[in-house]
Every structure is written in C-alpha cells, then in structure tokens.
Amino acid sequence: MPAPEPVSLSLRLDVDKSNGATPNEQIHTLRLILINEDENSVEKISDEPIKPEALVKNLTKASEGENENVEHNKYIYTVDNIETTTGNKIIYAVANAEDKIKGLATGGQLSSLLGTELIEKLESLQLSGKIETTDGSIPISSRKNKFLITKKEEGTVISIDMVYAAVKFDLEIAQKVNIDKKLTIVGWGISRLASKSYLLPHFKEGEWENLLELSGTVDADKWVFGYETAEQPNEHQPEYLCESIVHDISLGNYTSPTVYWHESRSQEQVDLESNTNGCPYVLSVKVRTQDMNENTDPIILNGELPNLRSLVRSTHVKMKATIKSSLEPGDNHLEVRVLKWKENGPIDGEWEEVEDTNK
Numbered sequence: 001m002p003a004p005e006p007v008s009l010s011l012r013l014d015v016d017k018s019n020g021a022t023p024n025e026q027i028h029t030l031r032l033i034l035i036n037e038d039e040n041s042v043e044k045i046s047d048e049p050i051k052p053e054a055l056v057k058n059l060t061k062a063s064e065g066e067n068e069n070v071e072h073n074k075y076i077y078t079v080d081n082i083e084t085t086t087g088n089k090i091i092y093a094v095a096n097a098e099d100k101i102k103g104l105a106t107g108g109q110l111s112s113l114l115g116t117e118l119i120e121k122l123e124s125l126q127l128s129g130k131i132e133t134t135d136g137s138i139p140i141s142s143r144k145n146k147f148l149i150t151k152k153e154e155g156t157v158i159s160i161d162m163v164y165a166a167v168k169f170d171l172e173i174a175q176k177v178n179i180d181k182k183l184t185i186v187g188w189g190i191s192r193l194a195s196k197s198y199l200l201p202h203f204k205e206g207e208w209e210n211l212l213e214l215s216g217t218v219d220a221d222k223w224v225f226g227y228e229t230a231e232q233p234n235e236h237q238p239e240y241l242c243e244s245i246v247h248d249i250s251l252g253n254y255t256s257p258t259v260y261w262h263e264s265r266s267q268e269q270v271d272l273e274s275n276t277n278g279c280p281y282v283l284s285v286k287v288r289t290q291d292m293n294e295n296t297d298p299i300i301l302n303g304e305l306p307n308l309r310s311l312v313r314s315t316h317v318k319m320k321a322t323i324k325s326s327l328e329p330g331d332n333h334l335e336v337r338v339l340k341w342k343e344n345g346p347i348d349g350e351w352e353e354v355e356d357t358n359k
Helices: 098-104 115-124 207-214 267-272
Strands: 006-016 030-036 041-045 056-061 071-085 087-095 126-128 145-149 157-164 167-175 183-191 196-198 238-248 259-261 282-289 299-304 316-323 334-339
Touching: 006 087, 030 071, 030 115, 041 071, 041 115, 087 115, 087 157, 098 115, 157 207, 167 183, 238 259, 238 282, 282 316, 282 334, 299 334
Parallel strands: 006 157, 167 316
Antiparallel strands: 006 071, 030 041, 030 087, 056 071, 087 145, 126 196, 167 259, 183 238, 183 282, 282 299, 316 334
C-alpha cells in the first residue's frame, strides 16, 4: 500500500428543507468525525462544535426548465479546508446533538479511541423523550459514509446527505357545523409510536437512497421499510403528543404546534408492510363536551391515518381531521387525511378519506 499523502478537501452537507421550515430545523452545531479505516484510528474530530457562522449556507435554486422563483427543498452547508490524507476514510456528520456527542467521551478524548470503538459508540447512541435540544433544535445526522480518497480528490468537494433524526407531525382539526354539542379539544396522539430512537440511521442496503428520493414525504407508491429502530411498539396504546389543550372547536379550527417524535416501526406496521392498503397508525383526539368537568375522563375519537405506512425518520406527516358526527355512544367518528408534503409546488391527485369504525 502506498504511503498516505496529504489532501485538502471541502465537504458539502445537504439537508432537506421542510415546508414552513423554522430555525430549529437548521444546523446550529455541527460535529464532523473522520475515521482512518486503514489505520483504525480517529483521524479528526472537532474539539468544539462548528458554529453556523463558520458554515457557508445557501438554498439550491430551481434547475433549468423550472420556475426560477421556486427553491428546491434543501439547505446546503459547506465546510472548507479539511486537511486529511489519501486512503480509506469514514465520515460522519452530526448536528444539534452536542449532549450525545460529549457523552461519548467518558474520562478521555474521543480521538484516543480506536476507529471501530468510536463507530460502535456512535451507532448505539439513542434519543429518548421529547426530540429537541434545550434550545429547541432538532438533531440531524448523516449515515456512515465510506470514501476512498486519492490525490485526484485534492481541492474537490465531497457531498454528504443528512436527514432529521425525527418524524415531524402537524395537525389541524375542524368540526362539521351540524354537531349540536360544544366541544373542547384537550389532547391528541398517535398509536404505536416508539419512545426512543437511534441518533444515527440504521438502514438496510439501498433504503437510504430511497429515503433521499422521497425527500421526507409520504407517497402513495413508495415507502421505506428497511430500517431498524431502537424499539418496536406492539400495543395500540396512543402516545399523546399534545395534552393540556383547552380549545373550543366551535370558535374555529384547532392547529397544533409542530411536534417532533421518534422514528417508529411498530409490529403492526411490519405486519402490514406487504399489504398496500394497510393503515398501521391511528390518530386519537381527546374531547370534552360543555357538560363534562375537567375531572371527567375525556371522550376519545379515533381515526386511521390513510396512506401512512411507514414512520421512518425525516418523514413529515401533515394531518387534517374533521369531527364529523355526533358524540352519541357508538357513533364517534373522525374523518382524517394525511397530506403529501413538497416544498416546491402543489400536490397532484386525490386522497382517500377514511372513517374510523371503532365503536
């Protein structure tokens, strides 16, 4: 094997940009981890996170033939002048996850670990509870990227894709005018969600490319199923993502704050992955009528989430639900739609509306 030669590179990091993206979905702290696979050593890891002001950030513009005023759905960050050597290298990029990265260095520096030891530690990192940092930022990560660096790469730009280590939920609830009871929404949740997840993606061969192609959307024909989760929920019990709500629906639609939760792959999802009509996830909404006091258990309305067959990371689930019938026993119905999401333009096609048949 020839002796390693010095090489200077630039790194381009692509992050999908969601519709209505907020600052918490941008990179605020970045850790680049470079492992020399030939020597099984940690070649480079920043002692301090790279701050946004050190990154060159921009948005990709429309390609030829597209509306030049429409931006593509990517943030692009560039890190210049990365000094390394030729040979086989592994690169990780992790953003907005400082508490997890710092926690790896127990009693020493990360650079003192063997390359394989650091890889094992990184791949086992997990998120739990509410997914966001103390300042509200959402963790973002790449997968394990392998490169053979030669002198030809001198001065070139290496591209790495990063995705959100979370699923994004948005919900709007309306009430049909023919309901005679005043309703207050007090909470909502989704069934069979995981309570923890991996920081870094655990994907089968080829599935990472499928996720990037879908760009975080829900799609009627393509789904990502080949991923491993930190746990596999098998009970119907909903995970209530928003509670302690007091919203009188007669005064107008309820719009939930955006919620970021764990990548999930429930047993129900696994069982239905071969069924193109399968709906493994259910929306549950808690309501009270005007004659119920706050100590009374709320009424639970359920509705299957149509066209949502996978909750892989970086998926944006936009839901619209309508309370469509009276609240008499045996007649509790939600009408639910799951909307496609794309940054650059409207969505073609129609969406099936599904009534919950749970009595």
